[in-house]
Amino acid sequence: MSPHPYRLTHPAIGVFGGTFDPIHFGHLRLAEEMAEALGLARVRFIPAGQPPHRGAPRTAAPHRLEMVRRAIAGNPLFSVDAREVESPRPSYTVDTLAALRAELGFEQPLWLLLGADAFLGLPTWHEWRQLFVLAHIAVAARPGAQLLQSDAMPEILKNEVSQRQLTDGPVSGPAGSVLLRQMTPLAISATAIRETLARHRSARYLLPDAVLDYIDEHQLYRHNP
Numbered sequence: 551m552s553p554h555p556y557r558l559t560h561p562a563i564g565v566f567g568g569t570f571d572p573i574h575f576g577h578l579r580l581a582e583e584m585a586e587a588l589g590l591a592r593v594r595f596i597p598a599g600q601p602p603h604r605g606a607p608r609t610a611a612p613h614r615l616e617m618v619r620r621a622i623a624g625n626p627l628f629s630v631d632a633r634e635v636e637s638p639r640p641s642y643t644v645d646t647l648a649a650l651r652a653e654l655g656f657e658q659p660l661w662l663l664l665g666a667d668a669f670l671g672l673p674t675w676h677e678w679r680q681l682f683v684l685a686h687i688a689v690a691a692r693p694g695a696q697l698l699q700s701d702a703m704p705e706i707l708k709n710e711v712s713q714r715q716l717t718d719g720p721v722s723g724p725a726g727s728v729l730l731r732q733m734t735p736l737a738i739s740a741t742a743i744r745e746t747l748a749r750h751r752s753a754r755y756l757l758p759d760a761v762l763d764y765i766d767e768h769q770l771y772r773h774n775p
Contacts, residue, residue, distance in 0.1 A: 569607045613764075615635045618630050661686045685725050748773060
């Protein structure tokens with residue numbers, strides 16, 4: 551089997567959004583594994599400015615953007631995209647993907663990278679069905695997890711996945727497929743990191759040293775996690 555069984559004929563770009571509050575090794579490892587599995591030419595990290603589907607981020611957008619920049623420095627595969635942080639509008643993923651499509655053209659394959667929890671909540675997202683028109687979606691599923699058989703997956707999402715799910719072999723087209731990729735996530739969460747830092751305990755080895763140095767420099771997450 552090819553080391554990149556899902557590689558497209560055109561080099562694909564991964565799109566990885568999130569609040570990254572703060573970015574940590576769990577985020578970075580997911581992006582690295584997905585890039586390897588899909589043969590991605592690049593992964594764009596896109597910090598959310600004003601995420602409409604969850605509470606406001608704990609930390610101001612410029613800080614979160616800079617932490618992402620520092621976290622990915624030195625990896626030529628990774629880049630940061632500041633469009634959501636710089637926009638005064640709510641950060642809808644469908645708008646971001648549409649903007650990327652306008653810039654890159656419809657022939658450019660895009661992969662939206664999601665964790666399992668985010669994917670299960672997809673039907674609550676703004677114009678969520680349009681996401682399949684704009685990109686392929688790769689989901690990091692826990693080993694042994696049967697997301698399609700899970701009661702946690704809404705029926706309307708199951709119907710979409712059953713029509714679009716990849717099993718093996720090359721992907722066709724620039725958008726429209728769903729890949730449930732089994733991978734073991736690192737047991738790290740941004741919430742736990744914020745709680746650890748608020749208690750003035752060490753968060754070393756949970757996130758890159760460059761990010762931790764930035765947090766210390768600006769005294770982030772020291773109160774009210």
